[in-house]
Amino acid sequence: MPRRMLCVHFPHLSADRARRDDLELAATAEQARPLVLTRRAGAAVIVERVCPRAQQRGVRSGMTLAQAQALAPNLCARPSAAHRDAALMRRLTHWALRFSPVVEVFTSDALLLDITGCAHLFGGEAPLARQVVGGLAQQGLHAKAAVADTPGAAYALATAGTDAIIVVPVGQTCAYLAPLPPSALRIEPHAVERLDMLGVRTIGDLLMLPRSTLPARFGAQLVRRLRQALGEAPEPLTPSEDEPLPVAQTAFETPVRDGQTIRFVLQRLLNDLYAQLERRDLALRGLQCVMTCEDRAPAVQTISLSHASRSWRHVSSLAVERVAQLDPTPGVCGLRLIACETTRWRGVQNHLFSSASPRSDEEIGCLVDRLINRLGEAAVVRAELVDDHQPERAFQYVPVAQGRLDARGAADADAPTRRPDQPPPGSSAQPRPLRLLPRPAPLKVIALLPDGPPTWVATANREYPIASACGPERIETGWWRGPDVQRDYFRLTTEHGGQLWVFRDCRSGRWYLHGVFG
Amino acid sequence: QQHRGGSTYRCPSGWSQLDAALGGGFACGALHELIAADPTAATLTIALRVASHAAQFLSTIQCSSPPDQQSRASASQSMSTAAPPLSAARGSWLLLVDADGDFYPPAAARLGVPLSRLLLIRTGRRAAEIQWVCEQALRCGAIAAVIAPAAHLDAYASRRLQLAAETGGGLGLLLRNEPAHGHTFAASRLRVEPASSPGARPAVRIVVLKVREGRPASPFVIDLADDAERLRFRWEKQQRPAHAG
Numbered sequence: 001m002p003r004r005m006l007c008v009h010f011p012h013l014s015a016d017r018a019r020r021d022d023l024e025l026a027a028t029a030e031q032a033r034p035l036v037l038t039r040r041a042g043a044a045v046i047v048e049r050v051c052p053r054a055q056q057r058g059v060r061s062g063m064t065l066a067q068a069q070a071l072a073p074n075l076c077a078r079p080s081a082a083h084r085d086a087a088l089m090r091r092l093t094h095w096a097l098r099f100s101p102v103v104e105v106f107t108s109d110a111l112l113l114d115i116t117g118c119a120h121l122f123g124g125e126a127p128l129a130r131q132v133v134g135g136l137a138q139q140g141l142h143a144k145a146a147v148a149d150t151p152g153a154a155y156a157l158a159t160a161g162t163d164a165i166i167v168v169p170v171g172q173t174c175a176y177l178a179p180l181p182p183s184a185l186r187i188e189p190h191a192v193e194r195l196d197m198l199g200v201r202t203i204g205d206l207l208m209l210p211r212s213t214l215p216a217r218f219g220a221q222l223v224r225r226l227r228q229a230l231g232e233a234p235e236p237l238t239p240s241e242d243e244p245l246p247v248a249q250t251a252f253e254t255p256v257r258d259g260q261t262i263r264f265v266l267q268r269l270l271n272d273l274y275a276q277l278e279r280r281d282l283a284l285r286g287l288q289c290v291m292t293c294e295d296r297a298p299a300v301q302t303i304s305l306s307h308a309s310r311s312w313r314h315v316s317s318l319a320v321e322r323v324a325q326l327d328p329t330p331g332v333c334g335l336r337l338i339a340c341e342t343t344r345w346r347g348v349q350n351h352l353f354s355s356a357s358p359r360s361d362e363e364i365g366c367l368v369d370r371l372i373n374r375l376g377e378a379a380v381v382r383a384e385l386v387d388d389h390q391p392e393r394a395f396q397y398v399p400v401a402q403g404r405l406d407a408r409g410a411a412d413a414d415a416p417t418r419r420p421d422q423p424p425p426g427s428s429a430q431p432r433p434l435r436l437l438p439r440p441a442p443l444k445v446i447a448l449l450p451d452g453p454p455t456w457v458a459t460a461n462r463e464y465p466i467a468s469a470c471g472p473e474r475i476e477t478g479w480w481r482g483p484d485v486q487r488d489y490f491r492l493t494t495e496h497g498g499q500l501w502v503f504r505d506c507r508s509g510r511w512y513l514h515g516v517f518g
Numbered sequence: 519q520q521h522r523g524g525s526t527y528r529c530p531s532g533w534s535q536l537d538a539a540l541g542g543g544f545a546c547g548a549l550h551e552l553i554a555a556d557p558t559a560a561t562l563t564i565a566l567r568v569a570s571h572a573a574q575f576l577s578t579i580q581c582s583s584p585p586d587q588q589s590r591a592s593a594s595q596s597m598s599t600a601a602p603p604l605s606a607a608r609g610s611w612l613l614l615v616d617a618d619g620d621f622y623p624p625a626a627a628r629l630g631v632p633l634s635r636l637l638l639i640r641t642g643r644r645a646a647e648i649q650w651v652c653e654q655a656l657r658c659g660a661i662a663a664v665i666a667p668a669a670h671l672d673a674y675a676s677r678r679l680q681l682a683a684e685t686g687g688g689l690g691l692l693l694r695n696e697p698a699h700g701h702t703f704a705a706s707r708l709r710v711e712p713a714s715s716p717g718a719r720p721a722v723r724i725v726v727l728k729v730r731e732g733r734p735a736s737p738f739v740i741d742l743a744d745d746a747e748r749l750r751f752r753w754e755k756q757q758r759p760a761h762a763g
Contacts, residue, residue, distance in 0.1 A: 494558065515620075
């Protein structure tokens with residue numbers, strides 16, 4: 001089966017990556033602005049990469065920024081970051097795994113996929129190439145793709161070919177390569193210059209030269225690349241492997257029962273894990289601690305953080321507290337820490353004098369983590385109003401661990417100045433007590449009229465003479481909801497001044513205390 | 519508006535008499551005790567009202583730099599024309615410890631408490647846990663106010679919480695039942711009793727037992743319903759331009 005290679009070339013990788021990363025530039029209004037990436041050379045700022053719009057205006061790499069701004073006044077300039085581009089390429093190899101199991105970062109701006117035998121799954125080579133290019137376009141990356149027999153040919157066509165998608169039929173590599181310039185073969189610049197001086201402008205011309213004279217005049221690499229492109233010499237691929245999760249583990253020679261030793265070893269493993277995360281530019285969201293004991297199944301504790309965090313002190317304090325809850329008495333044989341959930345770390349530089357509060361988000365996230373760590377997820381909740389007439393069902397508790405702690409978004413929803421036209425759900429015109437008993441307490445009542453407000457109520461331990469009453473407020477729920485309620489609520493003011501919320505169940509005629517306005 | 523009484527910022531409670539008795543309002547970065555003379559005394563209403571004010575105002579002023587370093591000249595400036603802040607602004611989260619499990623959120627929403635920024639901690643009645651939660655929350659800069667029941671709080675514990683409040687810069691509001699004796703390190707101590715007022719409006723009588731940097735006033739009565747009406751009126755007033763337009 002002939003081998004088929006798909007090469008994807010990103011002509012504007014740096015500019016596209018800068019557009020994606022920078023939220024300002026990603027806004028639709030800013031898409032039309034030309035973008036250049038710059039680097040510092042001494043005191044001057046030199047343009048390194050340009051985006052297509054800037055290229056149209058005449059900006060070229062090597063100009064100073066001032067020159068570029070003279071050509072295109074509304075230019076955006078960002079510092080170039082080669083490591084970010086490399087990280088993007090690594091992520092794209094993971095993305096491209098859906099098309100082929102063998103993906104390699106061929107050069108700093110091209111990916112190579114081995115699609116031997118994969119094409120029929122996508123309906124053919126041309127549809128596959130179109131899907132690749134389309135998927136990348138959705139992510140905001142300009143790409144060109146070419147399918148050929150050899151990696152060299154595919155790269156040459158993707159880089160120097162005119163069309164966005166080129167598919168070379170089997171065996172016709174020579175014909176397709178002929179019109180391309182020799183620089184597309186990845187040869188050294190001095191060889192390219194010499195070929196140009198000699199008037200060898202295309203690969204077709206190069207192929208007409210006698211092969212045996214080429215090494216002496218232009219170097220052995222030229223011939224090797226030529227042979228690789230034509231398929232006469234092999235070019236092996238080194239597929240990039242999926243990076244495993246950061247793990248730090250240790251095994252003890254004899255079972256350990258001492259808590260202090262375990263804490264010491266745990267701290268060392270944590271430091272090792274943090275070093276791995278920092279090397280890979282990751283932030284931690286979930287950590288798993290597995291303690292293997294002899295004669296017992298391994299004990300696992302999972303810590304999930306509300307905020308992707310790189311503050312190692314905070315994570316260490318949470319981890320130490322959790323591991324302390326595991327029982328080491330049977331004897332611990334090994335300890336293993338797995339960073340099960342990680343996210344890309346985007347370090348944000350705070351302005352020294354700004355009043356924006358990204359730190360406040362982090363602080364509240366750390367506090368919530370500490371509270372959940374000690375009290376459990378069900379103990380740290382937020383209340384949400386529910387549209388229901390029955391008072392005890394007019395709200396629900398949502399564990400904070402499930403939602404996101406968004407400082408800004410949440411504030412806008414509830415600020416009194418931005419309340420929508422209708423009153424918020426669950427609120428009513430009548431006042432409600434701040435303390436609602438989980439279960440209404442039965443009352444002994446003296447009332448003038450059987451349906452009317454009482455003048456004296458008594459709970460199990462206290463009596464309250466009543467000065468005045470507001471009501472009744474009839475609360476009924478529909479019969480279709482299951483056990484329904486029919487209650488007449490009264491707001492009673494006692495002679496001392498306190499206020500109670502009592503109701504009379506219309507079915508049974510009994511009186512209950514439901515809440516206290518306190 | 520903010521008053522600069524002495525050397526700390528003070529948060530208004532919404533009742534002018536109470537603010538005057540406390541020397542301008544509830545001092546930020548400090549602990550305050552509200553003692554309920556009766557189970558029906560409205561300490562939680564007062565605490566929630568103060569906390570919701572704190573959440574609004576503390577997020578707009580800077581508190582991390584000690585106010586002593588700032589000049590007295592800026593005392594008369596209103597907050598909207600303040601100089602650029604020297605450090606990141608305080609967050610505006612509230613934390614309430616619900617030990618008995620009888621907190622009713624819809625009533626709090628009516629009082630104007632932003633529920634999406636209220637963290638509810640449902641612990642049991644164990645004093646050690648409540649104290650730990652309060653200390654962690656008060657130390658966190660993002661929390662504007664902490665409301666917690668403090669049934670078994672001794673002087674040592676109140677000292678720790680006061681120090682935590684000074685570190686974090688928020689308000690600590692502790693609710694206790696009578697009898698409360700012994701020395702406390704809180705910045706102020708108020709005794710709240712239910713009071714009868716004409717027209718069945720909820721009212722309380724407040725006795726200021728201890729206040730730092732203020733004049734202990736004679737007991738006074740405040741009308742609790744007042745602020746709710748005013749809040750609702752303000753909300754309605756803001757809606758009217760939208761309708762007219």
